[in-house]
Amino acid sequence: MALRKIVLKTDDVLRKKCKNVEIFDEKLGILLDDMAETMYKANGVGLAAPQVGILRRAVVVDTGEGLLELVNPEIIKAKGSQRDVEGCLSCPEEWGYVVRPMEIVVKAQDRHGKFIQLKLKEFFARAVCHELDHLEGRLFIDIADEMVDPAELEQESNKKTTRKK
Ligand code: NI
Numbered sequence: 258m259a260l261r262k263i264v265l266k267t268d269d270v271l272r273k274k275c276k277n278v279e280i281f282d283e284k285l286g287i288l289l290d291d292m293a294e295t296m297y298k299a300n301g302v303g304l305a306a307p308q309v310g311i312l313r314r315a316v317v318v319d320t321g322e323g324l325l326e327l328v329n330p331e332i333i334k335a336k337g338s339q340r341d342v343e344g345c346l347s348c349p350e351e352w353g354y355v356v357r358p359m360e361i362v363v364k365a366q367d368r369h370g371k372f373i374q375l376k377l378k379e380f381f382a383r384a385v386c387h388e389l390d391h392l393e394g395r396l397f398i399d400i401a402d403e404m405v406d407p408a409e410l411e412q413e414s415n416k417k418t419t420r421k422k
Pocket of ligand 1: 347387391
């Protein structure tokens with residue numbers, strides 16, 4: 258495994274729509290391993306392939322319930338709504354409120370191409386929605402309805418919801 262460089266919001270690569278993964282080979286496994294290592298090192302809860310410069314539909318998420326790898330993910334059902342503060346590893350020092358569904362059903366493939374379907378809610382659903390936006394070239398700062406002063410967040414910095422994705 259190796260750490261990859263996380264690109265910042267000024268990089269055009271974050272503004273492009275990602276292509277489906279079509280080949281489930283060792284290279285994909287290495288990418289996913291590297292993404293997980295990079296996410297953990299940065300103390301993030303999610304990372305999408307374009308954040309390491311790869312325009313393919315692959316994300317990793319770990320909100321404390323174990324590592325989840327999603328390849329070619331799609332939200333097939335969404336229910337309810339929640340509004341909370343988000344951050345992004347590609348947007349250091351920026352925080353803002355984003356409305357997301359409370360519950361989602363995601364269909365995806367694993368690193369071997371096997372189809373999986375998951376029902377996720379609350380913070381886990383938020384994290385996955387944030388990562389899927391990256392695959393469309395969309396950042397949370399585009400859809401935040403209110404930005405937050407980082408100083409105000411400092412006292413709450415241990416809150417799980419304010420960890421970056
Ligand atoms: Ni992000």
